[in-house]
Amino acid sequence: MSRLGDRLREILGSDKVVTDPIIIELYSREATGLNADTLPEALVFAESAADVSKLLAFAYRYGIPVYPQGSTSSLSGSALPSGGVVLSLERMRRIKEVNVVDGVAVAEPGVRIDDLNIELARYGYMFPVDPASSSVATVGGAVNTGAGGLRGAKYGTMRDWVLGLEVVLPDEEGTVMRIGCRTVKCRQGYDLVRLIVGSEGTLAVVTEATLRIAPLPEAAVTLLAFFDDLQGLLDTVVEIRSEGVQPLIMEFMERRTVEQAAGFLGWHGKLRGHMLLVSVDVNREAASRVLAWLERVARGNGAGLVYTARSLEEAEKKGLFQLRRSLFPAQVELSRRLLGSERVQVYVEDIAVPPSRLAEAVERLLELEEKYRLPMMLGGHIGDGNLHPAVGFDPGDPEARRRVWTWFHDVMRLAVELGGTVSAEHGIGVLKKEGLRMELEALGSLKALEIMKAIKRVFDPKGILNPGKVV
Amino acid sequence: MSRLGDRLREILGSDKVVTDPIIIELYSREATGLNADTLPEALVFAESAADVSKLLAFAYRYGIPVYPQGSTSSLSGSALPSGGVVLSLERMRRIKEVNVVDGVAVAEPGVRIDDLNIELARYGYMFPVDPASSSVATVGGAVNTGAGGLRGAKYGTMRDWVLGLEVVLPDEEGTVMRIGCRTVKCRQGYDLVRLIVGSEGTLAVVTEATLRIAPLPEAAVTLLAFFDDLQGLLDTVVEIRSEGVQPLIMEFMERRTVEQAAGFLGWHGKLRGHMLLVSVDVNREAASRVLAWLERVARGNGAGLVYTARSLEEAEKKGLFQLRRSLFPAQVELSRRLLGSERVQVYVEDIAVPPSRLAEAVERLLELEEKYRLPMMLGGHIGDGNLHPAVGFDPGDPEARRRVWTWFHDVMRLAVELGGTVSAEHGIGVLKKEGLRMELEALGSLKALEIMKAIKRVFDPKGILNPGKVV
Numbered sequence: 001m002s003r004l005g006d007r008l009r010e011i012l013g014s015d016k017v018v019t020d021p022i023i024i025e026l027y028s029r030e031a032t033g034l035n036a037d038t039l040p041e042a043l044v045f046a047e048s049a050a051d052v053s054k055l056l057a058f059a060y061r062y063g064i065p066v067y068p069q070g071s072t073s074s075l076s077g078s079a080l081p082s083g084g085v086v087l088s089l090e091r092m093r094r095i096k097e098v099n100v101v102d103g104v105a106v107a108e109p110g111v112r113i114d115d116l117n118i119e120l121a122r123y124g125y126m127f128p129v130d131p132a133s134s135s136v137a138t139v140g141g142a143v144n145t146g147a148g149g150l151r152g153a154k155y156g157t158m159r160d161w162v163l164g165l166e167v168v169l170p171d172e173e174g175t176v177m178r179i180g181c182r183t184v185k186c187r188q189g190y191d192l193v194r195l196i197v198g199s200e201g202t203l204a205v206v207t208e209a210t211l212r213i214a215p216l217p218e219a220a221v222t223l224l225a226f227f228d229d230l231q232g233l234l235d236t237v238v239e240i241r242s243e244g245v246q247p248l249i250m251e252f253m254e255r256r257t258v259e260q261a262a263g264f265l266g267w268h269g270k271l272r273g274h275m276l277l278v279s280v281d282v283n284r285e286a287a288s289r290v291l292a293w294l295e296r297v298a299r300g301n302g303a304g305l306v307y308t309a310r311s312l313e314e315a316e317k318k319g320l321f322q323l324r325r326s327l328f329p330a331q332v333e334l335s336r337r338l339l340g341s342e343r344v345q346v347y348v349e350d351i352a353v354p355p356s357r358l359a360e361a362v363e364r365l366l367e368l369e370e371k372y373r374l375p376m377m378l379g380g381h382i383g384d385g386n387l388h389p390a391v392g393f394d395p396g397d398p399e400a401r402r403r404v405w406t407w408f409h410d411v412m413r414l415a416v417e418l419g420g421t422v423s424a425e426h427g428i429g430v431l432k433k434e435g436l437r438m439e440l441e442a443l444g445s446l447k448a449l450e451i452m453k454a455i456k457r458v459f460d461p462k463g464i465l466n467p468g469k470v471v
Numbered sequence: 472m473s474r475l476g477d478r479l480r481e482i483l484g485s486d487k488v489v490t491d492p493i494i495i496e497l498y499s500r501e502a503t504g505l506n507a508d509t510l511p512e513a514l515v516f517a518e519s520a521a522d523v524s525k526l527l528a529f530a531y532r533y534g535i536p537v538y539p540q541g542s543t544s545s546l547s548g549s550a551l552p553s554g555g556v557v558l559s560l561e562r563m564r565r566i567k568e569v570n571v572v573d574g575v576a577v578a579e580p581g582v583r584i585d586d587l588n589i590e591l592a593r594y595g596y597m598f599p600v601d602p603a604s605s606s607v608a609t610v611g612g613a614v615n616t617g618a619g620g621l622r623g624a625k626y627g628t629m630r631d632w633v634l635g636l637e638v639v640l641p642d643e644e645g646t647v648m649r650i651g652c653r654t655v656k657c658r659q660g661y662d663l664v665r666l667i668v669g670s671e672g673t674l675a676v677v678t679e680a681t682l683r684i685a686p687l688p689e690a691a692v693t694l695l696a697f698f699d700d701l702q703g704l705l706d707t708v709v710e711i712r713s714e715g716v717q718p719l720i721m722e723f724m725e726r727r728t729v730e731q732a733a734g735f736l737g738w739h740g741k742l743r744g745h746m747l748l749v750s751v752d753v754n755r756e757a758a759s760r761v762l763a764w765l766e767r768v769a770r771g772n773g774a775g776l777v778y779t780a781r782s783l784e785e786a787e788k789k790g791l792f793q794l795r796r797s798l799f800p801a802q803v804e805l806s807r808r809l810l811g812s813e814r815v816q817v818y819v820e821d822i823a824v825p826p827s828r829l830a831e832a833v834e835r836l837l838e839l840e841e842k843y844r845l846p847m848m849l850g851g852h853i854g855d856g857n858l859h860p861a862v863g864f865d866p867g868d869p870e871a872r873r874r875v876w877t878w879f880h881d882v883m884r885l886a887v888e889l890g891g892t893v894s895a896e897h898g899i900g901v902l903k904k905e906g907l908r909m910e911l912e913a914l915g916s917l918k919a920l921e922i923m924k925a926i927k928r929v930f931d932p933k934g935i936l937n938p939g940k941v942v
Contacts, residue, residue, distance in 0.1 A: 125715065146662070160631045178915060181891070184619075189907050190927075192922060194665035194666070203661075246685065352652065420654060428660055445649050448648055458925040
């Protein structure tokens with residue numbers, strides 16, 4: 001039993017500290033497939049801000065790295081420890097309050113996004129940030145990643161939905177600090193709340209979040225359409241936006257990805273062309289008119305197959321979202337088949353380009369696929385220009401790993417060249433530090449990196465909180 | 472002619488530098504009625520980021536304070552110079568781009584919000600942040616104030632609508648830095664964009680903003696209702712929100728303010744009770760149903776007089792917004808009458824409390840009015856808990872000034888005690904520095920002030936940019 005473990009047990013109580021390396025190893029992995037290079041010495045399960053405060057004050061005193069962790073569904077390596085202490089917040093999972101009059105929910109960091117939404121649905125409300133991992137992703141993780149999701153084009157990302165935070169600082173006292181407000185309007189000096197949002201656990205540990213909530217839409221109509229010609233699909237998007245319609249959901253899948261995913265679903269040969277999936281929220285009286293208009297626009301721009309639904313329930317019943325949802329599992333299956341192995345890893349990229357540059361982005365991604373011989377599946381949130389090209393490879397093959405790494409680098413460069421960003425919603429972590437530098441350099445803004453490093457020192461003078469991430 | 476003026480002319484060209492004290496004095500006042508204690512030595516009209524860069528590099532070298540300025544419609548003293556150089560951005564007023572497909576507008580800081588909206592309306596779009604001063608308020612000023620407006624409950628504030636910025640830093644080179652993205656999703660390390668938003672010109676000078684834009688609503692219905700009983704009005708608000716309706720506009724005026732404002736409009740005796748003004752955006756087919764429902768909810772909670780309109784045009788034609796708009800001019804007239812003088816100053820406070828505490832807030836504001844014998848008009852944005860109590864006084868009467876100051880202090884304390892904020896949308900400037908400290912102290916978060924001061928030093932090591940404001 002480690003001496004560090006003993007000290008932590010004295011400070012926090014033995015039921016909150018684990019030193020068994022087999023368990024610690026489970027908390028040293030990420031959805032990226034990355035593992036800790038050095039196993040942490042201890043795993044702490046905090047149950048309150050006071051626990052976190054005691055831990056951080058202790059860690060500050062002895063210069064011990066602390067790695068805060070949500071559900072480790074990060075795709076950028078931001079939750080990966082290297083020695084030190086892993087701080088799990090999974091026991092802090094109370095929804096403390098839902099208040100429809102104030103339009104807020106107050107939640108601890110370990111609350112899962114889906115569980116929050118189940119609770120909010122009882123009030124006719126929702127939390128509109130919906131990362132694909134929402135069944136496991138936690139409030140704390142989403143705050144720290146600055147997460148987005150399917151509904152990003154309409155509702156934005158976490159930064160738009162966090163009103164206030166309780167955080168603990170990695171300083172001598174383990175200072176507990178409440179920042180922000182319970183109201184949407186809040187001019188509390190510099191915006192420290194949004195500095196913490198997206199900081200990937202490198203500035204402070206979030207122990208409570210006051211979140212803005214939104215009413216569930218009264219109704220929503222859905223169109224699923226397929227285009228032989230990518231330009232026709234993009235023209236449809238342009239026409240929808242030019243009419244001043246802001247869809248809830250507007251998703252894209254590239255034609256070959258559609259065929260693979262359809263095959264995966266057992267719909268062989270039934271679907272053909274690039275997929276466009278659009279849901280628009282409406283008052284119920286307007287459902288027919290808006291749906292007919294969507295169909296007219298799609299067909300006018302060359303859509304062949306078109307499916308529609310007058311409500312979200314009908315869309316679910318008809319399976320209109322299934323194709324889009326199968327993107328990741330279909331990629332896993334495709335990779336297994338191509339590599340002839342069960343042991344595959346799928347890497348999902350996360351760039352955004354201005355929607356007006358999407359055609360170019362798709363074309364160049366297809367060129368890169370060919371160049372690197374990496375079978376790619378390609379889909380994304382077309383409303384906000386967020387593309388998720390995904391490739392599968394054998395994690396045991398060093399040559400394949402290198403090839404993926406170079407591909408990954410070229411994808412980020414492509415995003416920067418098209419005026420986009422290397423990370424739309426997955427964060428920087430360890431995997432995209434080089435990409436962040438590339439992006440800021442292209443903007444002529446390397447000074448911003450210096451400023452970020454200085455801000456890191458202001459919050460975390462000893463550099464003990466999630467070291468090695470972001471900056 | 473000052474030596475500083477000569478040097479600035481050499482650096483920037485003589486057409487961009489003014490040293491005439493009469494003109495400088497015009498740029499040393501604020502909508503608060505505050506004046507500079509020490510007149511600036513020079514006034515610079517920048518025409519580009521390069522001009523700003525030259526000025527800041529020069530100012531850094533010689534430690535000269537620089538006060539960036541929009542339209543000086545600030546209500547917190549954030550645009551007030553004290554010696555040094557005033558930097559006016561009014562010549563940088565180009566709308567560089569509107570792109571509906573990407574959902575963005577790119578504007579220079581001197582563009583007025585109303586002018587931006589006139590341009591956007593041509594595309595069926597709008598910029599949804601609508602401060603009451605939007606006819607003069609500029610994009611740069613709104614970014615720096617973190618401005619809100621009538622539509623705040625639905626659309627939030629500036630921090631939700633700024634995607635990217637070009638800023639100039641007060642450092643040796645006058646570094647020009649582009650930060651943020653052209654897409655809604657953007658995970659560019661720490662969120663420096665939102666650190667600048669609301670920083671009141673103390674961290675960097677904004678020279679361009681990439682703004683997110685929103686489609687104009689297809690239709691909107693409006694209800695104007697009057698309640699004898701404040702609780703009935705608040706119950707109406709609760710019922711609307713419990714049904715999951717998020718109004719575009721939800722405004723409140725206290726009963727005596729209603730009578731005064733009605734008198735001001737020549738509608739003596741025609742209106743009675745507390746005012747609730749609600750506009751809800753709808754698909755056009757739903758207008759009748761939603762409007763009938765709104766009226767039913769209001770009457771069910773005791774509304775007496777009720778007026779309705781099925782479109783924003785009809786609401787304008789019927790004058791449904793006039794009462795709310797007359798709040799400020801009616802206060803000016805009331806103060807003139809009560810004080811028997813043309814020379815009055817009206818001070819508009821700006822607190823927010825959680826909407827669930829509004830009844831208490833109104834009651835306590837009425838007690839304060841009595842205590843300080845300061846005739847108050849009271850209205851605000853009830854959807855987001857933002858109240859604007861306004862008092863008038865004779866600026867030449869030092870006793871009245873002191874009384875207003877103490878009242879002002881008590882109003883801020885009340886907001887903090889009810890779990891609200893001392894500044895909802897007007898900012899900290901010089902007037903609310905003490906209030907900011909009070910609020911953070913109540914949260915147990917004075918450490919946040921230290922962090923803000925350290926961040927100020929990171930951006931502005933010599934403390935030359937808008938010194939004395941915020942922190």
